[in-house]
Amino acid sequence: MSTKRLLALLSAMVIAVGLAVLLPAAASAASCATAWSSSAVYVGGNTASYNGHNWSAKWWTQNETPGGSSGVWADQGTCGGSTPTPTPTPTATSGSCNYPAWVAGQTYTTGSIVKYTDGKYYVAEHDNPGYDPVISTWYWDPYTCGGGSTPTPTATATPGGFPVSEAQFNQMFPSRNSFYTYSGLTAALSAYPAFTGTGSDTVRKQEAAAFLANVSHETGGLVYVVEQNTANYPHYCDTSQSYGCPAGQAAYYGRGPIQLSWNFNYKAAGDALGINLLNNPNLVQTDAAVAWKTALWYWNTQNGPGTMTPHNAMVNGYGFGETIRSINGSLECNGGNPAQVQSRINAYQSFVQILGTVAGSNLSC
Known part of the structure; x- marks a missing residue:
């Protein structure tokens, strides 16, 4: 081999070695977690994959899309080899x-x-x-x-910035039962930080007014803590459930701001909140914070007879009417009971006025 050719070969080897040192190895893509499911329940720390990314739940969630406006999911980066688009x-x-x-x-x-x-x-x-x-x-x-x-x-508001003051709360409910305390409500907010902590100042106030208007309608202005028709009490035990009714057949009547009823709802709410309400349903009528938490559980996680949660209806622009549908469906909506619908609307319009904002559109269902 000629000296000239040998020098050329050595030079090429030096360049190749230099490039190997300077160029980083290709990053391996993270494997994707189990695909996100809208029907699955996730608690803080659970992971799921969605749209080529892995996501980690910050707190309890169900049917809140990763990457959506709820803020419950933390992006853990791309998975499966896809490249993120900034x-x-x-x-x-x-x-x-x-x-x-x-x-x-x-x-x-x-x-x-x-x-x-x-x-x-x-x-x-x-x-x-x-x-x-x-x-x-x-x-x-x-x-x-x-x-x-x-x-x-x-910046998006946090539960500490609840858009209803105690004075405004008292103005909304001048004849309320002393059980329904403002401190109980604010203590319950940590269970669902996205509630009145999502979106603009207007949206936050509208959601607070919508929630409180429906609560007012359900409880006669926060007067009633329990369902008044005691004849209904034994009807709320679904014996087909494997766990039955350990607190008694007549123990699962309506209680609290949204009148939580049925053994399966007490169990679901209790599981979500980490409280054994199936065995201790009376907590909803003796502990104000627990009572408010059950109302927030329904508002933030349950579609009811509607097509979305009341929370999603308010923060995604569907309007107050869809919150009524999610609570009572055809019993009131689509001509079922226009007077009841109007009663809820009247309360909502009054409350947004107290909060100094507008009602928005789509008030009826």
Whole structure:
């Protein structure tokens, strides 16, 4: 072998070794966890895969899509070899804003910026079919644009920022039973942080008003702690359930703000909250925080006779009417009992006024 050829070969080897040192090895993709299921119950620390990502539940959840607005799922990164697509960060133009006007029903993608009828600018947090910015969590709160600044979304509120003060609560329920304490309600909020902690200030107030309006209707203005028709009490024991009715056949009557009833609902709520309500249903009428938690359990996790949870109805722009459907379905909706529907609407309109916000659309069902 000639000296020239030998030098060339050695040079190539040196370059190859250098590249091997400089270039990192290809990262191996994480394996995907079991696919997320809308019907499955997840508790804090449980993992599931969805849309090419692994997700970890922060707290108890059911039927809340990973990556959605609830904030319950923490993104653990891509799995199965897919490459993440970064969410575009909207930036404001220098000088005066020149974004297009919002159009109802028009599809917007994540990062779109629009000018709403109130003259303020909103940025889409998720892809959506044109929901109204001020009644939907598809949009962040308005930000100031112009001058070359980058919009900074308003931070999402936490349960510590419950949008109803004790004075407002007392104004809503002037004749309430002393059992239904404001402190009991605020103590229960930690069980479901997404409740009144999701979306804009308007959405948070609307959800609080919607929940309290339905609660007011169910309890005669927070007057009744238990169901008044005692003749119904023995009917709420579903003996087909394997666990039966250990507290007694007549022990599962309506109690609390949303009048929790039936042995299977006491068991489901108790399992979700970590409280043995199947064996101790009386806790719902003796412990104010437990009573409020059962109401929040239903509101945040149960579709009832509707197609979505009341929480999702309010934060995703479907309107107050869908919360009625999720609570009483055809018994009131679709002409079932218009007077009862109107009673709930009246309470909701009164409560949003107390909270200094608007009722939004789709009030009836």
